[in-house]
Amino acid sequence: MTVFTPGKLLLFGEHAAVFGFPAVGMALSRGLTATLSVPKNSNVAAGDLTIEINNAKAISESMIAQFIAHIKAVAVSYDLPPLVGTLHVTSELPIGSGFGSSAALCTAIARLLAPDSNEVRRTWRIAHELERFFHGTPSGIDTGLTTLGGAQAFRFDNTISDGHHLPTTVAVQLPDCVLTVGSIPRERSTKALVAHVGERRRADPRGVESLLARLGALGKTILPGGGAADRSDATTESNVAAFGKAATDAQAILRELGVSTPQLDEILREGKAAGALGGKLSGAGGGGAFYLVSADEEGSLRVRRAIDPIVADAGGIVFPLATLRR
Numbered sequence: 001m002t003v004f005t006p007g008k009l010l011l012f013g014e015h016a017a018v019f020g021f022p023a024v025g026m027a028l029s030r031g032l033t034a035t036l037s038v039p040k041n042s043n044v045a046a047g048d049l050t051i052e053i054n055n056a057k058a059i060s061e062s063m064i065a066q067f068i069a070h071i072k073a074v075a076v077s078y079d080l081p082p083l084v085g086t087l088h089v090t091s092e093l094p095i096g097s098g099f100g101s102s103a104a105l106c107t108a109i110a111r112l113l114a115p116d117s118n119e120v121r122r123t124w125r126i127a128h129e130l131e132r133f134f135h136g137t138p139s140g141i142d143t144g145l146t147t148l149g150g151a152q153a154f155r156f157d158n159t160i161s162d163g164h165h166l167p168t169t170v171a172v173q174l175p176d177c178v179l180t181v182g183s184i185p186r187e188r189s190t191k192a193l194v195a196h197v198g199e200r201r202r203a204d205p206r207g208v209e210s211l212l213a214r215l216g217a218l219g220k221t222i223l224p225g226g227g228a229a230d231r232s233d234a235t236t237e238s239n240v241a242a243f244g245k246a247a248t249d250a251q252a253i254l255r256e257l258g259v260s261t262p263q264l265d266e267i268l269r270e271g272k273a274a275g276a277l278g279g280k281l282s283g284a285g286g287g288g289a290f291y292l293v294s295a296d297e298e299g300s301l302r303v304r305r306a307i308d309p310i311v312a313d314a315g316g317i318v319f320p321l322a323t324l325r326r
């Protein structure tokens with residue numbers, strides 16, 4: 001059985017979502033394909049699973065063995081038969097870059113574990129439980145995007161997430177614009193970055209809580225009626241400008257939280273100097289994914305030309321326009 005799951009691009013609310021504030025993101029057109037092959041007449045012991053990933057040299061065998069043990073535990077907790085055979089994973093997503101490679105893998109495995117489930121929130125919940133392996137307290141937004149697809153707004157109903165409750169979602173229409181999307185290698189893992197924000201919050205609860213609340217609120221800018229999408233009284237131009245400005249404001253807060261890097265800041269600065277209306281990191285930060293907002297393809301190509309050399313120098317990539325689906 002073969003499944004395809006998309007990667008994701010968080011537009012607003014990363015880190016904020018871990019503490020129960022809203023977020024907005026979209027699925028990418030590139031993603032990951034997972035095929036489970038069960039050899040005929042195999043003498044594989046019941047429950048035996050091996051995983052082969054095309055672009056994961058950085059993932060050690062012992063880590064894969066631990067992940068397999070976690071998959072088995074999640075299958076047991078959901079009363080599902082174990083996965084048996086070899087899971088071949090081909091990913092178009094740079095691993096650990098903020099494009100949801102681990103979330104896409106978890107969604108793919110959730111689909112393989114419960115192929116008959118036509119209840120999408122159940123698949124999402126299983127993927128969410130699997131994702132705990134990669135960082136202990138996922139908010140659920142990454143696996144939400146890789147499971148549901150499209151563009152989604154997430155709400156935690158203003159309660160502080162305890163890590164067990166998945167948010168509610170609404171499919172959203174994004175402002176009509178073009179995003180230049182890329183990533184550079186990361187200096188720190190999602191787990192370390194989430195822990196860093198948690199420490200900052202413990203040291204300064206009121207200050208950090210207000211930054212997180214502002215991060216969450218900025219996502220509203222691109223929701224219907226929020227100032228940057230689908231507003232009958234707003235022009236497309238003002239919608240896109242509001243989106244860009246909100247992205248730049250969010251980036252300033254993420255920098256203040258200590259999850260940006262000088263290289264990311266430089267790429268975003270150069271992109272804006274080349275005409276982008278704004279931009280920010282996407283995902284946990286520490287390097288990784290980013291996006292810049294332009295009104296049209298021409299603008300995006302100018303941005304791309306300006307940032308390409310810096311991104312290449314840093315060992316990163318900029319996606320071709322066609323790989324983004326809104």
Ligand code: MEV
Nearest residue numbers: 014015017138139283284
């Ligand atoms: C990582 O892509 C997004 C974070 O908000 C973590 C999470 O929501 O689980 C940093």
